[in-house]
Amino acid sequence: MNEITPASIGLSREDLPNSYIGRSVPRPNAPKLVQGRATYTDDVVLPRMLHAAFLRSPYAHARILSVDSSAARQVPGVVRVFTGADLAEVCDPWVATLDHLKGMKSAPQHPLPLTRATWQGEPIVAVVADTRAAAEDGVAALQVEFEPLPAQTDMETALAAGAVIIHPELGDNLVFTRTAETGDIAGAFAQAHKVVEARFVTGRHTGVTLEPRSIIADYNRADGTLTVHHSTQAPHMMQGVFAKQLRLAEGDVRVICKDVGGSFGIKVHVYPDEVAVAAMARILGRPVKFIADRFEAFASDIHARDHRITARLAVDAEGRVLAFDVDDLTGIGPYSVYPRTSAMEGNQVVNLCGGPYDFKNYRCTTTVVLQNKAPTCQYRAVGHPIATAVTEGLMDLAAEALGMDPIEIRRRNLIRDDAYPFTSPAGMRFEGLSHHASLAKLLEMVPVERIRADQAEARARGVYRGLGFAAFIELTNPSPFMYGIGGARISAQDGCTVRMDPDGSIVASSGVTEQGQGTEAILAQIVAHGVGVAVNRVKIITGDTQTTPYGGGTWACRGAGIGGEAALQSAIALKQQILEVAGAMLQATPESLDIAMGSITDKATGAERMTLHELGRIVYFRGDTLPRDLQRELVQTRHFITKEYPFAFTNGIQASWVEVDPATGLVKLLEHWCVEDCGRVINPMLVDEQVRGGIVQGIGGALYENCIYDEQGNLLTTTLADYLVPMSAEMPEMHVGHVETPTRESLLGAKGAGEAGTAGAPGAIMNAINDALRPLKARVHEQPFTPERILRALGAIA
Amino acid sequence: MITLTVNGERVTREVEPRRHLIDFLRLDLGLTGSHAGCEHGVCGACTVRLDGEIVRGCLVLAASLDGADVVTIEGLSDSGEVADLQANFVARNAAQCGFCTPGMIMTAADLLAHEREAGRGTPSRAEIREHLSGNYCRCTGYQAIVDAVEDTLKARHPVADLGRGTAPAPRSSEATR
């Protein structure tokens, strides 16, 4: 066969008859969503199914003195009550550390704790009943005696003398610390023209998937298999986790996830209550369902982004960056979360600060400590919005100190577009980024002059508007360097099996999963393109460990870049196999044939020679008419993993235009722009709304969302009335533009796009607010930028 | 024991006093299109039509519904009342995970059904956003949803009364390929 290159398979052209790459094809699974005919985990009902509810710790830290379940067991419908000790008989605890995060430590975690509750909301006792209502009645009838213990809630004092040591066997509350240092920090700051410094706070927040965490576990005693219907992003990973913790063979565990109602990283972790459900099903030999309610979601879904950072930036007289010096502190709750660990977010802050810029001297330390609050772990754009807000906040402070335009200071420092490959001071290797092209594209979209004129005119009327920018880098397509080398069983490769059925239709099963981002749509586009059929002739199967090739699922923006490339490779292999068979039938060399819109064609003339439908009929039903030794497997599997770079970095830049009311402290979002470079764009419509959704989650963190605890460690934000998420009326119109720098690691050239919006929005909004407040000599660096914080910065309240 | 009409069919069931409409629909009738996102009246995922008006299924007690007329997303889909709206949701990618979408469609259908009452013109984008702001979507940026609703309104009323407010034009990608 000819050599396959992006050009030879039409990836750089859009005019091929069956080229679907780069086209806004509607998602094939969207009609069922708009008609209410999707199947989320809670929609699944199994025969003899039971329901679980949990008693959750009312204290941030407490000893469990006794559990009296006698009254609960009398509640009509209650089948069984389980304590930590009951589950420990069938389920092993886990420890969430990674070997390559040097010195990292964490304590063993059981599905239900044996002796101590360590955060408010931790599941303590489970009741299983024939309805959820009966299970909840059972929980209400439980009598559990706790001895409250002092709680360590403040991250700032977690390492101080006298701190409550949350797991005494660990010796202290330090989970992990890492410093990256290059160049001469002291020298750079000593010779700086200007040094700017600030203290940044990012608010603890959480994902609020509209569908709460959901699971049904079903253990079949006859064949010893565990089938789990699960709202998860990583079915194969969870298969391995359930097998390992419950001492089963991986092949005896099947994880199925049909429709998943939002994930954002929240559903890629191991939750004790979900493992408890599997353990209870194992013991009972019946299906057990658990659907978290919203209170449980707030109290037990992972939280994220609870960071306090002091950071300095040194610049010379021309505004060139000399050095960044960043000190990050984060509190992660009482356990590092399995298996990804809760040290990764701080580690990302170290990797990503200063990311878009070309400079020499860098120091960044992260310190990760335990506290008695809900565990934190990876949530959309892990560490990115934190690092971006710090970096971009400092850049704006430097511009202000120099009297320089914020666009100009960025232009002077962004890594040149012809400088790649490039290794950042933090040690990140960039294959190819497009900061200057992205900035230029953004400036085509943002009417800066008009906005500045409007701003000046508005100020004269006492109306304060501001324009803010934030450039960012984004880590996508992770290799085993992310988790595998640390010993975690999280696959960085993914597979796809593509087959042709007798009627010429194509079925592709993939290890990556669909949570609404459009994975199935882009896989169908890629396979249709690769084989040469109409996109509506392709059926995609995802979300079932028993029927899809092993893979990592959806996280760190790997669906298109890893799963998509596996799909493309397998589609091309299938096409070659089809052409072999067709060549034998048509007395032609495979090289002289092609496939277009479901027909075998003559490559030179484009004339149709035979339909795939006819080829399928002969292969499957009249194989006797084909040459005896002809290979006729119309099914091919390929796996893909990146080889050259540990990650495919992407980049982008955002701009935000806001109005701040100094009387009320309220921020009104006027308009928002984002340019991002995710490499090859497979479906622009999906990428655009993915970016917009990401921006809105970034806006949430910047302005509204906050998991607030009191000093005793009581979570105060447990309903959607207390914890604010962005609504349609407050959201601005958002404009999305693209620059495409395909990665050369793959034929497809796709990198991830899902984190871009979230990565940049908070920094852009912060800078816009501070631009608005500048004439009032006020500044904010603590997210979320609530009216109270803005009024405090203005000196309007104490 | 209550008897009511659900999606045009008469149903009679015994319900516990504490049973909410959303649970009655999902658990007793197997109508799983309506979703429970918060169960405290904030997110809008459970929105259904009750006697012609939209309500939150998580706040209404089923026992109070004797004689009522309930329409869920399944009924709305089958009747074809919002086939154009649904097609626009698909065309605009106005649904990602789809968990909010049935509630969103019910709420948007309410706007479509009521928008021209009292001689008012076609709602502006800001008014569409306002009308939908009790329905949380955690995946989309809302913009595609507003686009889909606006497209539907315009197609249904192609007359020149578009917009009491001013509708900003930028809606599609500024992609440059």
Ligand code: FES
């Ligand atoms: S479930 Fe009813 S409003 Fe959220």
Ligand code: FES
């Ligand atoms: S599409 Fe996921 S919540 Fe709206």
